[in-house]
Amino acid sequence: MKKITIATFAISSLLFLASCSSDLTELNDNTKAFTVATPASLMASAQKRYADFLANADVNQNNFRMYAQQSCQTEYVEEANYNMTIRSMSDSNYINLYRDVLQDLNNAEQILKKEKTLSDEEVQIQKNKIAILEIQMVNAYQSLVDIFGNMPYSQALDINNLTPVYDNGETIYTDLINRLNIAIANLDTQSTSFGSSDLVYGGNVGKWKKYANCVKLKLGMHLVDVNPATAKATVESAYNSGLISSNGDNAVFKYLNADPNGNPFFNLFNGNPHYNPTQFLVNTLNGLNDPRIDKFLDPTSKIGGVYVGAVYGKKSLYKSSSSLNPQFRVRELPCLIFDYAETNLLLAEAAERGYNVGGTTESYYDKGITASMAYWGVASADVTNYLLQPSVAFATATGTPIQRIANQLWIAYFNRGFEAWTEYRRLDYPNLQAPPTAVAAANGKVPVRMIYSHLDKSQNSTNYAAASAAIGGDLMTTKLFWDKN
Secondary structure (H helix, E strand, O other): OHHHHHHHHHHHHHHHHHHHOHHHHHHHOOOOOOOOOOHHHHHHHHHHHHHHHHHOOOOOOOOHHHHOOOEEEOOOOOOOOOOOOOOOHHHHHHHHHHHHHHHHHHHHHHHHHHOOOOOHHHHHHHHHHHHHHHHHHHHHHHHHHHHHOOEEOOOOOOOOOOOOOEEOHHHHHHHHHHHHHHHHHHOOOOOOOOHHHOOOOOOOHHHHHHHHHHHHHHHHHOOOOOOHHHHHHHHHHHHHHOOOOOHHHOEEEOOOOOOOOOOHHHHHHHHOOOEEEEHHHHHHHHHOOOOOHHHHEOHHHOEOOEOOOEOOOOOOOHHHOOOEOHHHOOOOOOEEEEOHHHHHHHHHHHHHOOOOOOOOHHHHHHHHHHHHHHHOOOOHHHHHHHHHOOOOOOOOOOOOHHHHHHHHHHHHOOOOHHHHHHHHHHHOOOOOOOOOOOOHHHOOOOOOOOOOOHHHHHHOHHHHHHHHHHHOOOOOOOOOOOOOO
16 A cells, blocks of 8 residues: 555656646657557567466466376465365466456457558568467467366457356367467468567467467367367368477477566475475386486485375475475476477377377377477486386386376376366376365365356356356366366
């Protein structure tokens, strides 16, 4: 309140001075600043906000790492026991994705559409920019559906409508695929776009096209149990158009070594020593002799010469288990949005399902593991030895072919909690178990969705009630439309 009072007094003083003399009116104009936000600045802000959504681990904003059971808090265990009502995480996801990401991207697009173009080159640059904005909007909307299910979409960004209807999740998916098809078709890799204002790809249109096709690949794979024909056509179309083909194509947001532009995980992990790897993660990696364990965890935190994981959902002293690798205690830790390992492992699943994606299940499986190892800096010889192990080799690893892929996908998603939780829900593997101390609302199961924000109930109650009824109840146990098994 003190800051608001001071600011109000300052503004009032300036207005008084300006009214005393017309000669002072020119002081109101900053000739070196933009009078309205530019599309480039709006997009850059949205990119940072989306990366923050993925990278954060604040219990008020992102508990997905815990739901995927890769890491957990040891002394504060409410969130690991799935208490979704004591925190404002649902509210934060609404605000982050609708207001800070989608609204900025949409505003940038509307400004671009009103800009006058003179030459054919300017027309194409404008088309590239709009397409890149569309790709990111599709990604954000998919995230919302994958968190909650049915969500505001067709009326979501109308600032004059404070009570938007909730659209069916599958209907949203179908429209997102159509929007991606248009965006991809409008991209011209021989032309430019946002340049250095693009904080993900630096304006590289060719890489944006690959990334767009990867988003399309994931949308398609999420439909395999819902609409197999559409899933197959979508995945094959994405493959034929060109996907991420190396770690150099990875979609990465690069944070800076300075607040407020540092990775939000740094602030949590650096100030909270109670955030530890789970026993399930440690046992899984140890059981496979996975060399990534030394990249994920701190070798100096071994206890009795071995890594020890925290018991998920059980309160304990943080020093009774090993800790995460110090590399995660770095402000400029990049945020992976989509990568080559993920691309290959999704293609492995597609190949296993009989889709025409140019390779075999085993070849993509091996490529996905190798890409993940390379990203984390594992030596080539260690990668080769890992793939030769009977417990890892595709032909002999435990489980069905899809389960083998799902297990490696879950490992490759380390530190990417939202994606790890999402693909676990879709593929039902690895075999995660709810802790015995989980809240009653979990019904003894790992959550398969986030409950809607309390803002829905209080500010959009009629549409909230309709949406809740349509999905089968606003419960953490209500499966999303693509989660059929």
